[in-house]
Amino acid sequence: MGYLNDVQVRLCPVSVTTRYRRADVIGRAIDLLDEVGLSGLSMRRLAGDLGVQPSALYHHVASKQELLGAVADEILARGRRSTEVLGWQDELRLTCLELRDTMLRHRDGAALIALARAEGVGGDEPLRRMASVLAFNGADPELARVGARTLFHFVFGHVADRQAQGVVSAGGRDESADFATGLGIVLGGLEGRLAQHA
Amino acid sequence: MGYLNDVQVRLCPVSVTTRYRRADVIGRAIDLLDEVGLSGLSMRRLAGDLGVQPSALYHHVASKQELLGAVADEILARGRRSTEVLGWQDELRLTCLELRDTMLRHRDGAALIALARAEGVGGDEPLRRMASVLAFNGADPELARVGARTLFHFVFGHVADRQAQGVVSAGGRDESADFATGLGIVLGGLEGRLAQHA
DNA sequence: ACCTGAACACCGTTCAAGT
């Protein structure tokens, strides 16, 4: 680690000038999120981590709000797996599991995505995906929209509750079983609605 | 308004000394929430509104976190209606409608309750109520817990989305119809599960 | 008990200026 820095300094002794691009800033913000959590993720701390003045960040990002939106989108994009063509129930179930794992992979992941969505910036790609699965399987537009939102809210709420408990008491219950049960309730309800419209 | 102040000054000219109790502080915080939103609700601004130094608040409240938890609990308590004994579906539906209206009654209501819950302070009374309705109607403890959480997350997510859009585009869709549809999906799913266990 | 006054260690953001 120190070794790598030494090499850089030798190759370019006078001005290291590690200038950053937007993706570097977003990437470092994700690392920082995992280290210190959402409440510790400040513009000043992020700038410090990059070895840069706070004001320099505003060359890559218009505001903290935009930064958080970009972080949310990047986290969601990283968690994206290849699509499999299955029955609509299994396809939605897999999407929800993927979304759950993606949120769980990062500290305060659910809160971060909630914040981004609340401020109207990013974080709604999974929602659109689930709505189109429903629409391709006989749901009218209204049911597709509301059904996707209901699934999304279930996943989000579940992960938010889990992450709110903290790492400490994370044991206790079988959270995966609870997740499967809740998901089954919502999917079962959707099945009844789809049957009516079919 | 100015008149009332004048009367007070005449009756007690030298030291008005409007000393506050905890409930006054919580109450003023709720008013401030509605005026400036969650992001504008700071300890310093609240102190200013009460005509008091910021440090004075810490006599009534241990921290901002505790204040927000107390505000969440008070909002929920104010929204509480008398219980009617109905079939389990109608009873849960009514509880969810009550919860939705309570959150909608205050600016950033959903975000406030999410924050309180995330920090493990208050805001889970409706959850416990819904779980006991399910338990009294044949759900085993696990289904009662998970079912209540699923309903709560649906209501919370719905209101959070709605409030995130802001007052501007609040028109558009029929949000009440969407809410009823989503609620019907979850209740329908619960009906299937309860039938299995009955 | 309830409050003041002053301080500490932070925030997000802007803006002129440098290279």
Place this chain on the structure above:
DNA sequence: ACCTGAACACCGTTCAAGT
């Protein structure tokens, strides 16, 4: 284009001191 340095207008919280 990317960054520095300095400033502005804020934060939550603590603590000695007053009444």
